[in-house]
Amino acid sequence: DTGVSQDPRHKITKRGQNVTFRCDPISEHNRLYWYRQTLGQGPEFLTYFQNEAQLEKSRLLSDRFSAERPKGSFSTLEIQRTEQGDSAMYLCASSFTGATEAFFGQGTRLTVV
Amino acid sequence: KNEVEQSPQNLTAQEGEFITINCSYSVGISALHWLQQHPGGGIVSLFMLSSGKKKHGRLIATINIQEKHSSLHITASHPRDSAVYICAVRVNQFYFGTGTSLTVIP
Numbered sequence: 001d002t003g004v005s006q007d008p009r010h011k012i013t014k015r016g017q018n019v020t021f022r023c024d025p026i027s028e029h030n031r032l033y034w035y036r037q038t039l040g041q042g043p044e045f046l047t048y049f050q051n052e053a054q055l056e057k058s059r060l061l062s063d064r065f066s067a068e069r070p071k072g073s074f075s076t077l078e079i080q081r082t083e084q085g086d087s088a089m090y091l092c093a094s095s096f097t098g099a100t101e102a103f104f105g106q107g108t109r110l111t112v113v
Numbered sequence: 114k115n116e117v118e119q120s121p122q123n124l125t126a127q128e129g130e131f132i133t134i135n136c137s138y139s140v141g142i143s144a145l146h147w148l149q150q151h152p153g154g155g156i157v158s159l160f161m162l163s164s165g166k167k168k169h170g171r172l173i174a175t176i177n178i179q180e181k182h183s184s185l186h187i188t189a190s191h192p193r194d195s196a197v198y199i200c201a202v203r204v205n206q207f208y209f210g211t212g213t214s215l216t217v218i219p
Contacts, residue, residue, distance in 0.1 A: 043156075100144075
C-alpha cells in the first residue's frame with residue numbers, strides 16, 4: 001500500500017466548469033476526510049465518511065460541492081460551476097475510527113481562472 | 114473562534130537552535146496530531162498523542178490533557194526542518210491550527 005493517493009495533483013479550470021477529484025485511501029481505513037487549504041491557512045474541514053456513509057458536512061460545503069464514497073473505498077469530490085474562490089489545495093486523509101494515526105494525501109491543487 | 118490555536122505563526126531560527134511550537138485547543142479530543150507540510154502541499158504525520166510525551170529523532174512532542182496544550186520541540190534544528198508545522202486535534206473529524214512556518218537558516 002503506497003498510502004493515500006489523490007488524483008489529479010494539479011487542475012487548472014475555467015470559471016464555471018465542473019471538476020472532480022479522486023482520493024484513494026489506505027486499504028481498510030474506514031474513515032476518509034476531505035479538507036480545503038488556502039494559502040497561508042490551515043486545512044478547513046469539508047466532509048468525512050465512515051465507510052460509505054457521509055457522516056458530517058461543513059457549512060463550507062455549498063450546494064456546488066458534492067462528495068461520494070460509493071463502495072466505502074475511494075472517494076470523489078465534485079465542484080460544479082467553479083468560482084475563483086474555489087482555488088485551493090484539496091486534501092484527503094484516511095484513518096481507522098478512534099484515536100489512530102491519520103494519513104494524508106499529497107493534495108490536489110485547483111486553480112480556477 | 115478557532116478550536117486550535119498555534120503559536121508562533123512564523124519562526125526563524127539559526128541552525129542548531131532549540132525550537133518550540135505551541136498548540137492550545139478548546140475541544141475534548143481523542144488524539145492530537147503534529148503534522149509537517151512542505152512546499153507543494155504534502156502533509157506528513159509526525160506524531161499522534163493521547164497523553165504524555167513522544168520522541169522521534171530530534172523531535173519531541175508533549176501534551177497536557179488537563180491544560181489542553183501541546184508542544185512540539187525540535188532539538189539541534191537544521192535547514193531541512195524548514196516547513197510548516199500544523200497541530201490538529203481529533204474529535205470525530207480533525208480541527209487544524211493555522212500552522213507555524215519555520216525557517217532554519219544555515
